[in-house]
Amino acid sequence: MNPRSRHNKSCINRHSVAGAMRRASVLVVVLVVVMLLTLGCYTFTQIMLSELEATVAYERDVRSRAYADSGIEMVAAVLGEATDEFSRPNLYDNPDLFYLLMADSETARGRGAFCIVAARENDTGANPIRFGLIDESSKLNLNTLLSLSSTDEEQEEPAGGADSNEEQQQDMLMAIPNMTADIADAILDWLDEDELPRLSGAENEYYGTLSPPYETKNGQLESLDELLRVRGVTSSMLYGEDVNRNGLLDANENDGDVSLPYDNADGVLDRGWSTYFTVVSREANLRADRELRIDVNQDDLVALYDAIEEEFGSDEALFVTAFRLNGPDGDPDSGQGPAAPTGRGGGGGQASGGGGGGSQTASGGESRGGLNLSGSGSTQITSLYELLGSTVTADVDGQQKTIESPWQDEPGDIESYLPTLLDKLSTSSEEFIEGRINIAQAPREVLLAIPDIDEQVVEAIIGAQAAGDSSAFDSGGPRSTTGWLLNEGLVELEEMRTLDRYMTSRGDVYRVQSVGYFEAGGPATRLEAIIDATQDPPKIVSIRDLTDLGIGYGLQPQQSEQTEP
Known part of the structure; x- marks a missing residue:
């Protein structure tokens, strides 16, 4: 073979090898591209799945909020329905009314519900929650404290300089746990219209020395949080150990200094003054059919x-x-x-x-x-x-x-005629009656704040609250008016005439905690509202979102089966 032929053959071999190498490189590139496309598709799929989960979670969160809102609106509607003395349902503990399945499904994940829930204030048994409303009249109204004084016309000024009304007002506050005379007088000075400090009180002379200085309200409170501006009042006094505002003793509220809030681990929940005080309680001075008394x-x-x-x-x-x-x-x-x-x-x-x-x-x-x-x-x-x-x-x-x-x-006669008598007659033409205490729901500490009440009467009331069916206090029930104290021989008629101005059997302003949730867990919404049923229709005064504090109640899925959607 001549040299030229050998050269040509060598060139052909080199071109063949180079072509093969180029074809192998394309395959590698294709494989890399396919791999990248696959990874991109996988990433896109994961992102879309995450977006789907986020969308579903958002949708469920919106639905839980809608369920909780529906609960509040339903309560307002129930309060506006009553047209006679015997038509208002049990508002204290009524799961058939206040526990409602909103969305049914074959799976627990799809079943959504709301409930109107509260703690049983005087019950430490196995069933600590109830399905009902909190009557603000079960608390001591600070805004009417100055008017809830003795009716005695002749009042002697004691040697200390404070008149008997001031002493009585202080005594009413001193019935509340963790209250001191200094703080009681400071609260009363914050409320009264004058600039004269009480014996242990504080007026502008004190608040002007603070940094920054501010003035006393010298008028009615708009919310309990305003008490935090009063000398000596702290958030722990106002809200106690109940950081999630559910009225129940949770594990973190009974472990000392292990976790917040720091507590005394005594097995008893300190609910704070918010359990005993209000600024909004009142009753409509109207008959049950909304006509004037x-x-x-x-x-x-x-x-x-x-x-x-x-x-x-x-x-x-x-x-x-x-x-x-x-x-x-x-x-x-x-x-x-x-x-x-x-x-x-x-x-x-x-x-x-x-x-x-x-x-x-x-x-x-x-x-x-x-x-x-x-x-x-x-x-x-x-x-x-x-x-x-x-x-x-x-x-x-x-x-x-x-x-x-x-x-x-x-x-026997009192029980038959008293509901009608109290419904149709009044001692005032005022549109509202403010500050009277609902003896059917008030805790012991608030009952003890009623002027001139005997402690034995208080214990009898607490016993009646805890015993038997709460329907006894419903409209038409044997304890539907304050007259049951007289009818059951707990007080004499003359004593009842004295206590009557401080007591009622039902207020018309309610605090509501509405929880919207799904049975299988997931997003939940807890709202707290104040509803004023003295208005027609009832007015939702305020709504506060407590969701960040947690659902607060161990609600069982099967409970929602008590009512139909």
Whole structure:
């Protein structure tokens, strides 16, 4: 073979090898590209799956918030539904009403619900939660504290310089755990309108020395958090150990210094003053059907007689107007009694109130039932219990008559007529009655703050709260009014007349904790709202999101099966 041929063959071999090498390089590049594309697809898939999970989680979070919001709206609707005294349902513990399945599903993950939940304040048993509302009237209203004072007209100023009203106001605060005389006086000074500090109090002279300085409110509180500006008040006093605001003793609230909050590990939850104080409690001064009550202290006695006669009858109208004219027999303040004629002229009619038509007396004044009603009445009724079992002496048709109360103070009678009496009559024409304490739900400490109440009565009330069915306190139940204290022999009638101005059987402003969640876990929302049912329709005053504090309650999935969606 000549040299040229060998050269050509060598060149061909080299070109073949180079071509093969180039083809192998393309394969490697293709493999790398495929690998990168696969990795990209995998990454994209993972991102999309993460986005899907995030979207589902967000959707479930939104749904849990909607469930919790629905719970609050449902409560407002329930409070606005009652049209008569016996139609309002059990609001204290009613799982059939306040535990509702909102979204049904074959799997627990898809089932969503809301519940209206609260802690049982006086129950340390195996079932510490209840499904119901918190009546703000079960707490001591700081904004009405200055008006909740003794009705005694003659008050002597003690040697220390504080009058008896100030002492009584301080005593009411001192019934609350962890309260001191210094802090009690400082709170009262923060509320009262003057600039004079109480014996252990603080006014602007003290707050002006702080850095930065500020002034006392000298008026009503808008929220309990304002107490943190009062000298000596701390957040631990106000909220205690209950950091998640559920009213239950959780593990981290009973482990000493191991975890926050730092506590004394005594096995008892310090709920703080927020359990005992409020600034919003009140009742609508309306009948259960939202009509105006009859003000027994109105100046127009003719209108009073006519209104009571229409609702109750002529006997009741005669007694109440005669009571207003002369006061009860045996009352030294009324200046009247069997031996002290009123001297008021009479007209037509009978002592029993027969004949409700109006007429003119001999002196020209208008009369009803034989009573001269031209005046405005010399006696103010401070409690409707004054009408029970009383007698009144009055001039009826020109003759001195003793009129017995149509509402006798026999236990069986009291239970039958008292709900209607308290529903239709009032001692005031004010739109609202503020600050009275709901004895059906108030804790022992708040009950002890009621002026002039005996500790044995407090223990009896607490025993009644804990015993039996809570429906006893429902509308129409045997304890639906404060009169059960009298009916069950816990207090005497005279004592009831004194205590009545401080007590009620139900308020109209409620605190609500609504939890929206899914049975299999996942996002949950806990909201706290204040609902004012004195308005028509009821008004949602405020909503606070407590979700960051946790669900707060160990809710069991099977509980939602108690109600239908």
